Amino acid sequence: MNLPLKSVETSSIADVMAGIGRRAKAAARTLALAPAEQKNRALSAMAAAIRARKVEILAANAEDLADARKAGATAAFLDRLGLTEKGIEGMAAGLDVVRGLPDPVGKVLEAWTRPNGMEIERVRVPLGVVGVIYESRPNVTADAGALCLKAGNTAILRGGSESHRSTRAIQAALVEGLEAAGLPAEAIQLVPTRDREAVGLMLAGLDGAIDVIVPRGGKGLVGRVQAEARVPVFAHLEGVCHVYIDKAADLAMAKEIVLNAKMRRTGVCGAAETLLVDRAVAATHLQPLVAMLLDAGCEVRGDEAVCGVDARAKAASEEDWPAEYLDAIIAAKVVDGVDGAIAHIERYGSHHTDAIITADTANAEKFLNQVDSAIVLHNASTQFADGGEFGFGAEIGIATGKLHARGPVGVEQLCTFNYRIRGTGQTRP
């Protein structure tokens, strides 16, 4: 339930946001105890409402798009902002996928009995209130709302100001679904003001109401959230992902994986940004890999060895090694074996996702064991860095922090746990 915009004008933003926090926290208790069946009924009704309100959502989106065009938005921005019939069906289908996931709440994660007879269980429970701060993509509204709901959390959503009509139309459909299942409308609230002060208040935690913040967007947004948040944040600032071609790499496999890791989609956080090739196979492997990337339309910025094998390659500068291009550009370098690769990744990497290609199990295990990233792969593409590909069904994002959630953040990661102890009168000696 969101306040109409006009009441924002007549009361302070701080008051409005404090009210949103209070309602989210109050509703969190109901959500935490909601049975799986009720949450799934809501998800089902939400998908139906999204489909039923298709025309309305597209109309709201058209207004947002018109304003953005007037303001001179880039084609890429308009592409992220724009919704299509297919996109709306995709959102509804996403809700169906989340509905089909196992309910994470109440799962006994561990159980043991103490010598005095006390039975201790560690049980998964919801986190509480999740704040989601995102930019122009309106479909994050449905994804984030659904994942938070499935995990028994309430969500406070703050979409980009350019997409405010679209997000409001989508959130209205979600609320219709909540109410159809008898769940509180306050379970998925939208911040009703486009003022940036609201973001600052969310980052301060709304008087302890917000348990975790998930930023979805570019480096500017994520950086601001990480720098200013006074509550925990699940996020990755960047994905500087490496593919290391070991001396024992099969060249055909290396080519397939490198091409996929870099070029399948260049704008995702799991896209490879740096290619490292073992000096021991530079003579045989470097030229075919570099030529393949260049032939595929990828700019290659390399060290001397790389530039030496193909005249089309450009010389890399020191800024290229930590760069996250999110584009058809790759940095490439020859390193001294797996130790050299690990040292390079430790120095320049972002602890997101890194891969080794090799037939040598010992080198593979060394890489998996020593590279301190959320996801490390042997003989597979870095583009598998995705909750769906992990079998999580869906993700709200990928975390590179070390605490609580690391890697894809799905419904299980949107939960915490507590200890439940059953005794028969035990006292502590």
Add this chain to the structure above:
Amino acid sequence: MNLPLKSVETSSIADVMAGIGRRAKAAARTLALAPAEQKNRALSAMAAAIRARKVEILAANAEDLADARKAGATAAFLDRLGLTEKGIEGMAAGLDVVRGLPDPVGKVLEAWTRPNGMEIERVRVPLGVVGVIYESRPNVTADAGALCLKAGNTAILRGGSESHRSTRAIQAALVEGLEAAGLPAEAIQLVPTRDREAVGLMLAGLDGAIDVIVPRGGKGLVGRVQAEARVPVFAHLEGVCHVYIDKAADLAMAKEIVLNAKMRRTGVCGAAETLLVDRAVAATHLQPLVAMLLDAGCEVRGDEAVCGVDARAKAASEEDWPAEYLDAIIAAKVVDGVDGAIAHIERYGSHHTDAIITADTANAEKFLNQVDSAIVLHNASTQFADGGEFGFGAEIGIATGKLHARGPVGVEQLCTFNYRIRGTGQTRP
């Protein structure tokens, strides 16, 4: 390896602390990869060194005590600061206990295979660098250092300025043990300055070197750390623990548990601070419970019903319900059944540890399911809120936050995890 104090005088505190951070981070990689056997050898040598340096440690402690007495420290403060031969043996024995724990690092927490044949493992790995900020108890030096080492982390310890000679003597023994096992001395560093600026720099994370801060001490210290830290914190500000006596409670069991929960040790965070009694059994259970507590020397601050059953009880004010007395004082109140108890705990509790005493399984399950605390117990004392009592061997503290660590923080909670994926050339379609 700590800089001698005089170099602190000649270089800025910021430089000194930055150096500590860099060395801790550099050593963390070695620690993360250290085999269990090597870490255990270090723990063994650390215990031997503590025992061998007993006289030296006691002499340092005597100097600290003399200064504290001169400065007019309270008896309680001197008690926390003072070390005895028995206390030193206890520290060494604690190191032996930690050595005996299973190594948490490298444990496969989950493993599954994707339809495309990729094998995904979630593997426990060290957190990295743990900052520990504590007050006058010098033995925290050994406990915290040992737990961080066992979990493959490096530790930056900042003890209280009043105990600086004692903590330095203990840390020297730990470093002797590290070196005897061939591990870097930088694995357990002590902040060599008593300046409070050093704490501020730790709370800011030492340029990203510190992964988590653990404060050990009173509410003042923990509150400052929670308010100022820019890195994650494992802590509890207070333990306002409740014991709820349900209508189906056996009176004899209720008496035993209440007495233990309140009076076994009144100064620990798991001590009960509030007694809640179901109105349905107030007539039979309230008077014996209140009289028992008063007879045991506990002050009772109650509502009208409580004051009505024993003239020695005092009237509670609104400040008593959220109070953490850490003393022989208890707040007591009649509530309307399990729902009334849950509502009271939700309003006034600190999400630490709460217990229900009842023979009614449905009420017990409702309480365990609905009270949102790190630890909830049925028919057992709140004083079991302790890593040792959970079977964790030892703990560095108890966390009431919801993320990552919740409840006792032992060696497993001082770790994180990553995903290791083994493929055979998979690319993402």
